[in-house]
Amino acid sequence: MATSFGHELLGRQVLDSAGDRLGTLFDLKIDAPTGNVLAMLVRLEDNLDPERLPWEMEREYMRVPVEEIDRIATSIHLKR
Numbered sequence: 001m002a003t004s005f006g007h008e009l010l011g012r013q014v015l016d017s018a019g020d021r022l023g024t025l026f027d028l029k030i031d032a033p034t035g036n037v038l039a040m041l042v043r044l045e046d047n048l049d050p051e052r053l054p055w056e057m058e059r060e061y062m063r064v065p066v067e068e069i070d071r072i073a074t075s076i077h078l079k080r
Helices: none
Strands: 013-015 021-030 037-044 056-058 061-065 069-072 076-078
Touching: 021 061
Parallel strands: 013 076
Antiparallel strands: 013 021, 021 037, 037 061, 056 061, 069 076
């Protein structure tokens, strides 16, 4: 089974299901008691309006639930 460390994922591009760039992975939200990753904090592209996206903002970052991830490769691909 392949594994990754969180720091290996930071800075990767986050793409929507059409392959358009949403932004860059800034950080991961982790549940301390369980160690489960809850969400990604994504630094959005400058041309995107966060009001038009289905996820909540957390400070200046979009909080994308991990359930939205389709696959992780050289980029992080979302289901929608």
